[in-house]
Amino acid sequence: MKPFKFQTTSSILSEVGSTQKIGQLMADMGCKNVAFVTDKIILELGLADAALKGIKDAGLGVHVIDDVVADPPEKMILTAVEEAKKAGIDGVVSVGGGSSMDTAKLIAVLCNSTQPISEMYGVGLVKGGRLPLILAPTTAGTGSEVTPISIVTTGASEKKGVVSPQLYPDWAVLDAELTVGLPAHVTAATGIDAMVHAIEAYTTKHAKNILSDTLARQALELLGGSIRTACTDGQNREARSEMLLGSMLAGMSFANAPVAAVHALAYPLGGHFHVPHGLSNALVLPHVLEFNMADELGASQYAEIAPIIFPELAGKSNAEICAGMVQGFKDLGPELGMKSTLKEVGVNHNDLPLLAEDSMKQTRLLVNNPREVTYDDALAIYTAAL
Numbered sequence: 001m002k003p004f005k006f007q008t009t010s011s012i013l014s015e016v017g018s019t020q021k022i023g024q025l026m027a028d029m030g031c032k033n034v035a036f037v038t039d040k041i042i043l044e045l046g047l048a049d050a051a052l053k054g055i056k057d058a059g060l061g062v063h064v065i066d067d068v069v070a071d072p073p074e075k076m077i078l079t080a081v082e083e084a085k086k087a088g089i090d091g092v093v094s095v096g097g098g099s100s101m102d103t104a105k106l107i108a109v110l111c112n113s114t115q116p117i118s119e120m121y122g123v124g125l126v127k128g129g130r131l132p133l134i135l136a137p138t139t140a141g142t143g144s145e146v147t148p149i150s151i152v153t154t155g156a157s158e159k160k161g162v163v164s165p166q167l168y169p170d171w172a173v174l175d176a177e178l179t180v181g182l183p184a185h186v187t188a189a190t191g192i193d194a195m196v197h198a199i200e201a202y203t204t205k206h207a208k209n210i211l212s213d214t215l216a217r218q219a220l221e222l223l224g225g226s227i228r229t230a231c232t233d234g235q236n237r238e239a240r241s242e243m244l245l246g247s248m249l250a251g252m253s254f255a256n257a258p259v260a261a262v263h264a265l266a267y268p269l270g271g272h273f274h275v276p277h278g279l280s281n282a283l284v285l286p287h288v289l290e291f292n293m294a295d296e297l298g299a300s301q302y303a304e305i306a307p308i309i310f311p312e313l314a315g316k317s318n319a320e321i322c323a324g325m326v327q328g329f330k331d332l333g334p335e336l337g338m339k340s341t342l343k344e345v346g347v348n349h350n351d352l353p354l355l356a357e358d359s360m361k362q363t364r365l366l367v368n369n370p371r372e373v374t375y376d377d378a379l380a381i382y383t384a385a386l
């Protein structure tokens with residue numbers, strides 16, 4: 001068997017109402033005064049209430065940082081770090097989407113270190129440890145609660161990743177009830193993000209491993225089976241639970257078998273046009289799949305997983321399955337009420353060279369793609385997606 005390495009978040013709690021237990025879990029790790037990282041919408045919706053009550057009931061002090069915005073800018077993160085340091089925090093909790101959780105990870109690291117953030121971008125560059133950290137997702141998408149990754153938007157509108165094992169939290173706390181009110185368009189976009197994590201992990205050129213493959217297949221079964229219901233009937237608890245679990249399994253998978261060109265081409269859309277991360281992925285996904293399917297190994301791997309997502313493709317030839325997968329995703333976006341072209345999100349033909357240029361900076365991701373992607377290829381993919 002091929003040798004492999006597999007890491008994940010060491011402790012996971014999945015239960016309705018589980019965020020109320022976060023306070024005691026932080027107290028058990030010796031914390032007395034924690035930063036609580038979230039955004040204003042989560043606070044307004046009351047999704048943080050149970051966690052905040054639990055923290056106070058456990059006798060801990062809490063300093064709420066609710067300035068998180070989507071695609072966290074580096075400047076916002078550094079301001080939050082200063083605020084957390086001033087408040088004398090000794091642990092970090094986040095209840096929120098990927099943007100809040102990614103911010104919380106870096107607060108936990110940077111409050112414990114003098115290393116500048118600029119030296120942390122890349123793989124394995126974080127030095128030293130971090131403060132105790134618990135993450136509870138309110139979207140079923142990023143899987144950030146089980147990845148060693150934090151994605152930051154730098155001053156140059158470039159999305160960069162800090163990827164280091166210190167970024168795995170101590171606990172991932174899953175409460176699907178928190179996702180019940182997630183609007184349909186966010187459910188769709190974040191759900192597609194999770195599916196892309198599983199698809200890209202399964203077809204990654206580097207570090208493909210049996211555990212990630214198994215998790216990716218199970219994730220796609222849960223996500224593919226529930227995404228339509230979760231979007232049309234948000235109150236359906238079964239569908240919400242399956243989406244949250246699927247997103248976590250996909251996160252575990254791609255944390256060890258990294259994502260590739262779909263993410264590399266999606267990031268510039270987030271950096272320059274503030275297109276939500278999941279929607280960015282959805283817009284380029286069918287076109288990257290089509291490009292990758294010219295690779296023989298890539299095509300055979302897509303043919304293995306496509307029928308899990310689109311059961312009607314089972315039993316067909318590999319070529320038919322691959323074509324069906326591309327068409328399946330072209331149809332799924334609009335079916336879920338999503339925009340399906342770059343034009344609809346404000347991108348013009350003239351913008352494409354900048355996007356293609358920026359996607360080439362994502363070498364960390366492009367090296368994992370089943371097929372080499374050149375600048376001209378990226379430009380052709382964006383043109384097809386326009």
Ligand SMILES: NC(=O)c1ccc[n+]([C@@H]2O[C@H](COP(=O)([O-])OP(=O)(O)OC[C@H]3O[C@@H](n4cnc5c(N)ncnc54)[C@H](O)[C@@H]3O)[C@@H](O)[C@H]2O)c1
Nearest residue numbers: 041070071097098099138139142144147149151178182277
């Ligand atoms: N760390 C990782 O491994 C990883 C993986 C993929 C993506 N990301 C990053 O995560 C970020 C995207 O995170 P996201 O997709 O979870 O979105 P997000 O955190 O940016 O949230 C999107 C919107 O949904 C709202 N929201 C969140 N939960 C809600 C709920 N339950 N009900 C109602 N509204 C809710 C938020 O307030 C926000 O307005 C991007 O920056 C992306 O690059 C990180």
Ligand SMILES: [Fe+2]
Nearest residue numbers: 142193197277
């Ligand atoms: Fe993603």
